Amino acid sequence: MLDVPNPTTTETAFDLRKEAEAAGITSTLQQLEQELIGLKPVKNRVRQIASLLLVERMRQRAGRASAPPTLHMSFTGNPGTGKTTVALRMAKILHGLGFVRRGQVISVTRDDLVGQYIGHTAPKTKEILKKAMGGVLFIDEAYYLHRPDNERDYGQEAIEILLQVMENQREDLVVILAGYGERMTSFFASNPGFRSRIAHHIEFPDYSEAELLFIAELMLQERGYRLSSPARDALERYIALRRTQPFFSNARSIRNAVDRIRLRQADRLVSDLDRMLDIADLETIDAVDVLASRVFNGGAAADARSAKP
């Protein structure tokens, strides 16, 4: 809005590599590649957006017409596929690339936007929008905004205010809607205005077994553990079994499994009070810690209760 320089001289040639490095695009994309496992469609879209920014900048300097791109996004996918994680990271990326001015993320659900009585919704929604200005507004489980069974639901009012700001102040904030696939589809079907104002519809695919294993190892590594090689085999079998059982929610189930494995490891160490422990004992996960899981006995119902999001 403010810091758009008005070039008096137009340039005619650009060094692409230098431009990309100056904009911090190369390092941002590298970081994304390292920190997020899988998620090909997401990474592809981020790369496209980054490229657009770069080209827009050069076009501007060359005196060609340029319009700020629409960056509102919708993330759809099964539970635990990383929608929230990517949304939080997206703010940093967009800020790094200069699309948003401040880079904060305001994460809200229906309760934060919709009021409880007439005249309550508009100030509430605007309050949130004002806080999100210059950054990213992340609306989790966005379909709850629309209640098809109740015509007078205040959610509609919040939707209208959102749409207006999404349209008029595109350069001030980026709105990301997230939710489970089918319900988002029906939400967009009943609010066509939303669908057309969102430029990027990104599907989050389920993780493959290899990716899940990698995620588990990364999680353990972050917490300062390492797997013995029989434990690694056991974990591989665990993931294959867990995927077929009900209430599987991708990386979230894996995180819960990792936490339970740590519990079992601690329990195993404490059960024998008379022995001396060394550092290797403290940080190694053994196969027994993994194999003690109910998943191996087909105890899906019992396991589902604790793994539920």
Added chain:
Amino acid sequence: MKLTQGCFSYLPDLTDDQIYKQVQYCLTNGWAVNIEFTDDPHPRNTYWEMWGLPMFDLQDAAGVMMELAECRRVYGDRYIRISGFDSSHGWESVRISFLVNRPKQEAEFELVRQEVNGRATRYTTVRKATQHAAP
């Protein structure tokens, strides 16, 4: 008569871009920004009406500008000012305050002298009645 109150009042009126930058300065310092309006801009009237609540936790001035546009739409014929409140310990007071909107027909004031106790004089600033009738 151009009303002079608060910061920048001897300068030409701020443009929206300049207001944006001033507000962003407030937000960067962590002050809560308020929008206030009144039809009684007497220098002794400190109680202007607030447009909505003080805006805490904002990151970018675009949010304030959005509210200001709305306030101007409704109360474009009144004086509107923006103030920045510093809540940090030791300050706890308004750190900046400036006008962002004036009515087309500005308020006019005159000085009234009253002689008391012999040659002593009391001064009062009084808004001229002609302007007062039609806000």
